[in-house]
Amino acid sequence: MSEHEPLGPLSPDFLESDFYGYQSMLDDSETEVVLRTRRFLQEEVAPRANEFWEKATSPVHLMPKIADLEIAGLGYAFKDPGRSAGSTPAEDRKASRKLLTGWLEMEFARVDPSTGTMFSVHSSLAMSSISILGSEEQRERWLPAMRRMEKIGAFGLSEPHGGSDVAGGLETTARLDGDHWILNGSKRWIGNATFADLTIVFAKDEADGEVKGFVVEQGFEGFRAEKIEGKYSLRAVENADIHLENCRVPVENKLAEANSFADTAKVLRLTRGGVAFQAVGVMMGAYERAVAYAREREQFGSPIASFQLISDLIARMTANITASLGMAIRVSELQDNGVHHDEHAALAKTFCTTRLREVVGWAREILGGNGILIEHDVIRFFADAEALYSYEGTAQINNLIVGRGVTGFSAFV
Template identity: 70%
Template sequence: MSDHEHQPVAPLREDFLAADLYGYQELLTDRENDVVRRVRAFLEAEVRPRANEFWEAAESPRHLLPRLAELDVVGLGYDFEDRPAMSKVLTGWLGMEFARVDPSTGTMFGVHSGLAMGSISILGSQEQKARWLPAMRRMEKVGAFALSEPHGGSDVSGGLETTARRDGDDWIINGGKRWIGNGTFADVIVVYAKDEADDQVKGFLVEKEFEGFSASKIEGKYALRAVQNADLTFENCRVPAANKLEHANSFADTAKVLRLTRGGVAWSAVGLMLGAFERAVAYSQERVQFGKPIGSFQLISDLIARSAADITASLGMAVRVAQLQDAGVFHDEQAAMCKSFTTTRAREVVARSREILGGNGILLENDAVRYFADAEALYSYEGTSQMNNLIVGRACTGLSAFV
C-alpha cells in the first residue's frame, strides 16, 4: 500500500479552511481571526441548517437581521466613533464566509453593508453619514442599491433612463430600476438617476414611504433565490434635497462605489467555490463505489485538485485586491480582472462539484445544485466577464475596444 493512500489532507491549522492550502488566513491579525471564528460559528448554527429551505421557498432570511446587528459586523469597513474601520482583507474574508455557507444570505448582507452603506460612506455628506450609517450598522434601517434598469445592462454608464429633476427644495424622480437586491423590504434605497439639467448621474436616498415609489418582487428567479430582487418604479417620486448624496454628481462618482464592490463580488465567488468544494470533498469521502470511497479514484482526485487550485488562485487574487484597497492604490482594471477571473473559475468549480456528486448533485438536499445555480448570478452581475475583460484589455494596450 502506498504511503500516501488514505491520508486525508488536514487544514494548515485547526481553524483554517481545508481549501486554504497556502494559508491566506495567516494574513489576518489575531483580532480579525476572532471575528472570523465568531461569524463562522454563527453561519454554521443559524444559516446553514435552513439555507436550502429559504432558497427553495424564495424567501429572504430577514429574521437574521437582528442577529447580524448583535454580531457587530455590519459596516466593518467604515469609521465609527466607537469602532474604527477594519481592513478590507477582513471585510472581504467575511463576505467569503457568508457565501461559503449561503450566497443568498451573503448577498443580502453585502447589498446592505457594501453597496448601500458604501454609497453613503463614499459619496454622502457628513450629515448624511451621521443620519444613516449608525442606524444601518444596528440594522434598524436596511439598505438597497438601485443602478440597474429594465432596458440597461453593460451600457449603464451612459444609458440611464431614470431621470431626476430639481423642483424647489425637492427632486422629482421618474423611471424604473430592476434586479434590486433587498428592494422589497429596504428602508432606504440608494437610487442613481440622470439629472435632466446636465445629463449627469446623481445619487439619491429614497425612503420606502416616499410617495410615488413602489417595489415588486421579481418572480421565477433560479439563482440566489432567497435574495429579494425587485422591480422599482418611480412616478413623480418627490425626494427632499437633503436626500441627494452630496458627492454623487457624475457616473465617475458612482464608479468609485462599483470599484469597491467588484472586489466584494470576487470574495463571494471564492466563498461559493469553497462551499461547493467542501460538499464535494465530503461526498467523495462518504460515497462508496466498487468497494472504495470515490475520492480514492484518480478521476475524482483530479477534479478535486483542479478545484483546489482554482480556489487558491482566486483567493490569492481577492486578498491582493483587498490589500491594494487598504493601501489606497486600487485601480479599475484590478477590480475588473479580479471579478472576471474569480466568477469564471466559480462556474467551473461548481460544475466539477456537481459532477462529483453524480445524480445526487441535482438534489437540493445535497447543496451542490444551489451553489451551481447561484454561480450564474455572480458571473453576470457587477459587470459581465466580457465587459470587465475590456477594461483590463484597455489598461494593457492603452486602446479601448468599447463601442
C-alpha cells in the same frame, strides 16, 4: 502522517478549502471576528439555507442576529458613539481591513450565497455609497443606524433596458423642483428593495445629463418595489423591480458627492473586489461538500476519492480556489494601499467568477446524479454561481475594462 491520511485543515480553526492557509494573514482581532461569524453561519444559516432557497424568501428575521456580530459597515469612516472597539473606523484600522471585510463576504457565500448577498447589498453597496458619496452630515444621519441594522439598505442602479451600458444609458431621470428632486423611471434586479428602509437610486439629471445619487426612504410617495418571481439563482435574495412615478425626494437626500457616473464608479470599484471574495466562498462551499461526498461514496468497492478521475477534479478545484483567493486578497491590499484601479477589481471579478463556474460544475460532476438533489447543497451553489457570474459587470465587460487598463485604448462601443 500516513499516505492515506487526508491533509485536512492547517488547524481546527482553518477551513479545509483554504489550502494555503491564507487565514493566517488576519490578525488576532480579525480572526476572532471571522470565527464568530463562521459559528453563527454554521449554527443559524446552514441548517436552513436550502429552505430559504426553495421558498425564495429572504431570511430577514436573521438581521438582528447578524447585527449582533457587529460586522456591518466595517471599513467605513463615520462617527458613531455606539461603535464597539472591534469596529473602529477605517482611518484607525490597519491595512488589512479590506481583507477582513472581503473574508467575511467569503464566509457568508461559503454557507449561503443568498444570505451573503442580502448582507453585502446592505453593508457593501448601500453603506459604501453613503460613506463614499455622502456628506459628513449624511453619513452621521444614516450610517450608525445601518451599522446596527436598524435600517436596511438597497442599491438601485440597474434598469430594465440597461445593463452593461448603464454608464451612459440610464433612463431614470431626476429634476430639481424647489426643495425636492422629482424622480421618474424604473430599476431592476434591486436586492433587498422589497423590505429596505433606504434605497440608493441613481438617476440622470435632466438639467445637465449627469448621473446623481439619491437616498429614497421607505414610504416616499411615488416609490414602489415589486418582487421579481421565477428567479432560479440566489432565490433567497428578494430582487425587485422598482417603479418611480414623480417620486419626491428632499434635496437633503441627494448624495452630496454623487454628481457623475465617475462618482458612482467609485463604489463599484470597491464592491467588485468583494464579488471576487464571494465567488471564492461559493467555490469553497461546493468544494467542501464534494470532497466530503467523495470520501464517503463508494463505487466498485472503494471510495470514489480513490479514483484518479475524481482526484484530478479535486486538484483542479483546489487550484482554482487557491489562485482566486490569492487574487482577491491582493486586490484588498491594493485598495488599502490607495493604488487600486478599476482594472484591478475587474480582473479579479471576471477571473474568480469564471473559475467559479468550473468549480461548481466539477463539484456537481463528482456527486453524479445526487448532485441535482437540493439535500446535498451543491445544486444550490451551482445555480447561485450564475448570478455572481453576471452581476457587477459581465465577464466580457470586465475584460474590456482590463484591456483598457493594459493598452490605454478603449474597446467599448
